[in-house]
Structure formats: structure tokens, C-alpha cells
Amino acid sequence: MTSRDLDIIVFGATGFTGRLVCDYLARTARTTRWGIAGRNRDKLEAVAKGLPHPVPIIVADALDPAAMDRLARQTKVVCTTTGPFARYGEALVAACAEAGTHYCDLTGEVPFMRRMIDAHHARAIASGARIVHTCGFDSVPSDLGTYGLQQAFRATFGRPATTVTALFGESSGGVSGGTVASALGLADEAAKDRDVRRLLANPYALDPDPRAARPPAPDDKMLGWDAKLKMFTMPFVMAQVNTRVVRRAHALAGFPYGQDFRYREVMSTPGSARGLAMALGTATVLGGLALVLASPRLRKIVAARAPQAGEGPSVEAQARGHWKVRLVGEAGDDRLVYIAADPDGDPGYRSTARMLGESALCLAHDDLASSGGVTTPSVAMGDALVDRLRRAGIVLQPA
Ligand SMILES: NC(=O)c1ccc[n+]([C@@H]2O[C@H](COP(=O)([O-])OP(=O)(O)OC[C@H]3O[C@@H](n4cnc5c(N)ncnc54)[C@H](OP(=O)(O)O)[C@@H]3O)[C@@H](O)[C@H]2O)c1
Structure with a gap:
């Protein structure tokens, strides 16, 4: 993993939620090596221009398994907002499970998650890839x-x-x-x-x-x-x-x-x-x-x-x-x-960008005890993510 060029790639960086995640990382992850990816170079360049620091750009189509494979091998973590996931998500999960690359997303699509569990859980355990769906307001x-x-x-x-x-x-x-x-x-x-x-x-x-x-x-x-x-x-x-x-x-x-x-x-x-x-x-x-x-x-x-x-x-x-x-x-x-x-952000977007961004940072930098597999935020990241979210302003505490 240490030989990979990047800590995090935000895939879907040109989308509504992807742009918010980029803004979040630009503000909070100054020492993280992160890049942006998507299918359209012009749109990616426009996103990069709006960020305070230069970021590498990777052009890759979600429907191209070879491109997903190359993407997964360039980074420790892929953080994706490229939905609907049932339509665009499978090749990336397969590539991450194969390459031992950690992965977090925002899907709330149960049939998609079931398919990923059945097809890639065993491979992800073997490769050590933590595949974590539902890293936003859901769930x-x-x-x-x-x-x-x-x-x-x-x-x-x-x-x-x-x-x-x-x-x-x-x-x-x-x-x-x-x-x-x-x-x-x-x-x-x-x-x-x-x-x-x-x-x-x-x-x-x-x-x-x-x-x-x-x-x-x-x-x-x-x-x-x-x-x-x-x-x-x-x-x-x-x-x-x-x-x-x-x-x-x-x-x-x-x-x-x-x-x-x-x-x-x-x-x-x-x-x-x-x-x-x-x-x-x-x-x-x-x-x-x-x-x-x-x-x-x-x-x-x-x-x-x-x-x-x-x-x-x-x-x-x-x-x-x-x-x-x-x-x-x-x-x-x-x-x-x-x-x-x-208290500070709508559930689906501002707050979700904080939850997904912190999940990606947690997978990239924290010393986690969990094994690989298609798991959940608590199973993959537990206390480390609770601590990060609390520091990011999210309340998780007894009443
Ligand atoms: N769980 C939650 O709490 C939560 C909250 C917010 C969103 N979400 C989910 O997040 C997903 C994204 O929502 P959004 O509103 O941000 O969507 P969006 O604005 O439509 O963005 C979708 C992104 O996917 C990219 N994309 C589409 N087809 C692609 C392909 N073949 N190859 C590469 N990239 C491709 C788009 O690229 P282009 O710009 O080139 O079209 C865009 O960057 C949805 O599934 C949504 O349900 C979940």
C-alpha cells in the first residue's frame, strides 16, 4: 500500500455531492495526498480550478473495468459518489476488492449492496480491502x-x-x-x-x-x-x-x-x-x-x-x-x-460530505483493527470514526 501515489481518490468529483466532499477535504486534509476522478476531463478541470490547492486529475469511466482497476491501484482509498450505484458501482467495488484498496461510498441501494456482498466479500477479506457502503446520513x-x-x-x-x-x-x-x-x-x-x-x-x-x-x-x-x-x-x-x-x-x-x-x-x-x-x-x-x-x-x-x-x-x-x-x-x-x-449542516449533503470525507480519511490514515470485507462504518472503523466525527462537529453522546 505504501508505494501507491495517493491516499484518497474522490471518484464522482464532478457531481453535486462529490464537489462537496472535495471542498471538505480541501479545507481539512492539508497533509493528505488526494486526487479527483471522473469521466469528463473538462468538468474535472473546472472542479480542480475551484480548489485552493492543485490536485491530480484521473479520467476514468465507471463502466470500464480496466479503468477501474487502474484507478484502484493508484490509491490507498477510493471515496465514491458515483451513483446510482446499481448502474455505475460494481466494477469499482470489484477492482478495490481485488487490489486491496479501501473503499467508501454513499449508497443506500440494498440490492446493490447484497450483490457486492455476494460477489466480493470473500475476495475483500483475502486482499484486506475494507469495502464500506453507507458512509453518509444513510447509515x-x-x-x-x-x-x-x-x-x-x-x-x-x-x-x-x-x-x-x-x-x-x-x-x-x-x-x-x-x-x-x-x-x-x-x-x-x-x-x-x-x-x-x-x-x-x-x-x-x-x-x-x-x-x-x-x-x-x-x-x-x-x-x-x-x-x-x-x-x-x-x-x-x-x-x-x-x-x-x-x-x-x-x-x-x-x-x-x-x-x-x-x-x-x-x-x-x-x-x-x-x-x-x-x-x-x-x-x-x-x-x-x-x-x-x-x-x-x-x-x-x-x-x-x-x-x-x-x-x-x-x-x-x-x-x-x-x-x-x-x-x-x-x-x-x-x-x-x-x-x-x-447542528451545522443538512443531512444529505453538507453533513454527509463531512461523514464521507472523514470515513475516507479514517480508512487512509487511522490504525484500524478490522479485517477486510464488505462491512459497515462501525465494523470497519468503530471508535476511530466516532472520534473523527466528534472532532468534525457531529454529536455522538449520551443525552
Ligand atoms: N447516503 C446518503 O446520505 C446520500 C447523500 C447524498 C447522495 N447520496 C447518493 O450519492 C449518489 C450521488 O448523488 P449526487 O446527487 O451527488 O449525483 P450527481 O450530482 O448526479 O453526480 C453523479 C456523479 O457520477 C458521475 N458519473 C456518472 N456516470 C459515470 C460514469 N459512467 N463514469 C464515471 N463517473 C460517472 C457523474 O459524472 P458527470 O459529472 O461526468 O456526469 C457525477 O460526478 C447518489 O447515488 C445518491 O443517492 C447518498
């Missing part, structure tokens, strides 16, 4: 939040929590063209393929063996009330991704919270009349979204009107943005609330 708060909560729970009560509920609360942000394209692509895949629909409905879709007998873990489908926190709850749109990632992390770690450990994820609003109105409004929006995703005609209309590739929330909207997740751990009568939050 760092869930995965590292559960990891941090369990450490605090053990320190307080001498045993792990047997159930954890993550309540996604106050937040403000928007969506980008790549995110819309990825969601619509996934809906298309699910509409065409019954196996994909089955996989998406499987609470253990990302476990080493997704067919193994495990405790029931249904996704929330209704409005509810959390009597202890005095908050309304409703289904969370990313729960079908995040819960699978947390369960994979638990399985890969050898079930440290017990075979019957339950993880659940919902959205929450305050227990007031206004909170109820917000919950009903959100449930209506979610119902509308489900209808849109189920209809090919509505998906086409949304694709035409939503932000396009390269577009996303304004700088002002990103700066105004924030998010907060309350993770509630319980075992018998013992109970602990843990907070994952970013």
Missing part, C-alpha cells in the same frame, strides 16, 4: 449511533441493551438529482423483479446469510406514540436501509448484543397538537411518495421535474440544515438515551 447515525449507545449502555449498566429504537427527529434539508435517480432506479428494479421486492422486505437482507432464522423484525407501517419519550412516531423513509445495515454490523461483530437483539427505526415528532399535525402531514407525504414510486407513469413525471444530475439544495439551504436522532437503548428496566446529531 452513519444509525450504525455508529447504535455502536456508541451500546458502549455507553455497557459502561452504565454492565450489559448491552437488548432493544434499540432510533427516533429520527428535528431535521431540515433537501435532495439532489443523484438521490432522486437512485430512488427511482431502485423503484424500477423492484417493479420488474420479484426477488428484489422480496429482498427489500427482508429485515435481514444484508446479513451474512439473509435466509437464516432470526427474530421477527417488522418495519413500522403506522403512526404510533412513544409513551416514555412522549413523542409521536411514524415510519422512516430510510429505515428499510439503515435497519439492515445495523443488523449486518451486529452479525459481522458476532452478535455482541445477543441473538435476540432488536433494532427499530422510526421518525418522531413532539407530543403536542403541533407534533400530531406534523406526524399526520409526514404520513400523508410518505403515502404520496409510496404511490409515486409504485407507478411507472408518476415516476417518469417526477424524474422530469425533480433536481437533475449535478443539482441539489442551495448553499443557504445546506447551511440552514441540521438533523437529530435519539437512540433509546433498553434492557429490562435499564434505559439510556443517546444522541446522534449535526
